[in-house]
Amino acid sequence: MPMGVVLRRTPGVTRWAKWSWRAVGVLPGAAEANWAALRKDGEVTEFYAATLMLELHGAETDAYLHGLSAQVPCLYVVMRETDDPARPFDLVLITAxxxxxxxxxxxxxxxxxxxxxPPVVIGWVEAFAQQFHTEEVFKKRRRDKKDIGLVEDGIGDVRIAQMADVYRAPSKAKKERLQ
Structure with missing residues (x-):
């Protein structure tokens, strides 16, 4: 489902950030967008930044159901900062x-x-999750029957002849034999 993403630009509250950006809304079924200004109120501006495809996958139904069970079901917009002041963020992904x-x-x-x-998206995600969700049966893992206490595999180095110090480094053992 195509989703238009609305970003709000407000003046920054510190001297290090001139602007503060937040994603504040989505427009389900929206057409393509290219950072069009939707509303301006003083120094606060809302931009119709981009249209991203909200894709649902059958393997993710457990995550969708978890998200829908929240007090306020949410969508998540992933953005990356850019160096372009006209388009300060590249919108990467929208996910449920x-x-x-x-x-x-x-x-x-x-x-x-x-x-x-939005309610229309809640219904769409819920219908998808109910149709494709399958409960995974819990399988307890069992340990191997192998007795690992019989042989000490991997202790020490085979290049060291004496068993007195199996943790000695081979380079030290070679120097001691030469002296």
Whole structure:
């Protein structure tokens, strides 16, 4: 589903940031956009920045259901800063998966903004998740029956002849034999 992303530019509150940017809304089913100014109120401006495709995947239904169970279901917009003052952000992705948003937030380079999901999108994501979600059966992992206490594999170095110090480095052992 194409989603238009609305960004709001407000004056910065510190001397280091001239502007503060936030994603404040989405327009479901929107046409292409190219940083068109939607509304201007003094120094506050809202831009229709870009249109991104919201794609849903069958393997992510657990994440969608988790996101829908929140008090306010949200979409997440991933943005990267640019050097262009006319387009300060490159909008990379829009997702309904809080897990995918967390992955992008962890890299420290991207800005991830949370936007309340419109009711029409909630219905669309919920219908998709219900249709394709399958509960995964929990399988407890069992340990191997191999007795690992019988042989000490990997302790020491085979180039060291004596067992007195199995943790000695081979280079030291070679120097001691030469002396």
């Amino acid at each position: 998966s809080p897990y995918e948003a967390q992955d992008y937030a962890d890299n420290g380079e991207d800005v991830v903004e949370k936007i309340a999901m």
